[in-house]
Amino acid sequence: MIEKLLIANRGEIAVRVHRAAKMMEMETLAIYSEQDKHSLHARIADEAISLGRGPARDNYLNIDRIIETAIEQDVDAIHPGYGFLSESAEFAELVTSNGLIWVGPPPEAIRKLGNKLESRSVALEVGVPTTPGTDYPVNADKEAINLAREIGFPIMVKAAFGGGGMGMEVVRDEDELIKAIKRTGKQAMAAFGKSDIFLERFVEDPRHIEIQFMADSVGNVVHLGERECSIQRRHQKLIEEAPSPAITDEQREEVGEKVKQLAKKVGYVNAGTAEFLYKDGEFFFNEVNARLQVEHPVTEMVTGKDLVVEQLRIASGNSLSWKQSDIEIKGHAIEMRINAEDPINGFKPSPGKVQNFEAPGGFGVRFDTHMYDKYQVPTDYDSLLGKLVIWGENRKQAIHRAYYALSELSINGFPTNTAFHRVVLANKEFNQGKITTGFIDNTNLIPYIKEAFNRRVAALFMTGLKTSKVILADRSDTKWNSQGRSENIGRIA
């Protein structure tokens, strides 16, 4: 039984977990850094404890501090959200060894899946389709070249313990291979402390497709279909949807069943996601993310299942609420990540103070955020401000609804990437479902965003001129009303 839950995260996901916990009548305890003192997650929690000012390693990543706090505050369980400590086997182990409940997979499963070579070999074993490649670490020698020839170029040189786009290099011919192995090994050693390198065929311009699954501690596993996350920039996902416009019901069943086998094989419990690259009808296993994901809401929208509530139920010792036959994919969902990034300025971070904020509404519209009026976006964390999640009866309807909802979303005070999403949704290829991970690089969208912005600037400027006292245009065509006039004084100085 979980009566009190510590949420070891911040931002929108801490808010998301809090909501689920309150629904289940749990008490919540938030932790926060001083930079996040005015963050919504700290405000809405039943109790909130400051872990002081400083970098994440001193607070959100401070394993000992968090465990200590959990014990002092007499919590029953810890939910790690995503990012931060969510995939730390060490943390998960300490949580359980201190008699607390870990809302996540067992540490052994996290460990196994965290090693890309090991997860790859388990995938092979249960028949999950993998990328052709080596099943063991290679050295920078002649044998590596022979192996690469067998696999076929281009080759992806990959660190077994890499992640987040780090410790990966694409090699197109033999001459580069040895250098690339050495280089990637060095990087991996520096970043992850382990230099094991393996080789895989590089799948060019694929789709990114992932399967959500959920397992309980008595061996039941269900999959909840796929999400397509091909719209990404520099390995950062921007738009996710479910189902994928490329996947058939048969493919979903086939890969879904294999993923369930994989989960069983590693003794997985709780929510997880198997990531694949997909091209020309073929799936290539990439990795398992042993945690809840940012884009989990699109799965919730098309299945009608609350994944976080189920996470908490399973962690409390219940068995899965659903059988596979309970999982039906209904309609289509799209998630757009709203970031404090300026698309017409090279996607530079653009944090600021929220002067005013209004979320879109209506049927099939959901906005998960930690923003509120006058919220100052801290610069210490990532730029995610919220997630606009839209449901429609079909993909076309979802896109239309999303396009309009974006126009209702008002974040005033600093630039966001909202206009970028509108331009993607209005793109012909996107509408036809012709998307790959290269979409943003291969589609020149920025000029349209810039154009739309310029037009609005011109309109605002002209109206400002016309209504201001300073530039005396043709007085006769300007009908002043006293209110308008007094308001406008000073706007154009």
Added chain:
Amino acid sequence: MGDKIGKGITPLTRGMKYQQLSTPKEYKGDKKLKKYEVKINGRILEIEYDGNGGVIIDGKIYNTSVIGENENIYLAKVEVTKKQVHRYKIEYSDGMIFLEGKQISFSSQAAVPKLKRKKSSRAGGEEIRAPLPGSVISIPVKIGDQVKSGMVVAILEAMKMQNDIQCTSDGYIKDLRIEEGQQVNTDQLIMIIAPLVLE
């Protein structure tokens, strides 16, 4: 016939059409242009006005006019080309400005020389300042190093992203005010680049 001109939020089908349309014309007039500094939602930009409805942004001309008004609500027309005309509803209410029904911060003022501008030219040297708050994680140059315009002189990490800071002039590093790993605020001075003295 021509396109139907909307006056509300652009619907998706119209938005799709815009992605196949031409861009506005370059400004080629010889009128004396007045410069303005515009602040919109945290962005600052400089635009020019030809006194006759022509707003010049990035060297391109947008022909604008106010075609309707109803108390404090105005309808602005922006003509990009003869075929591509846009209308925007702008409302002034209680000190707030609403564009297409959404509140927006907007102000403009005649640009005067005292406006903050980056002191730089290819020959004149420059001050490198932080474009946003964050931590300077790398400074690949040291005092006395020669630099060329476009070189990365510092890397700023903000919001979990690395941002290259480039210099825009040739010269040498005259002074470094920040050490690697140090936190900076917006506009904080990072280094000074002085021009190379030519004989």
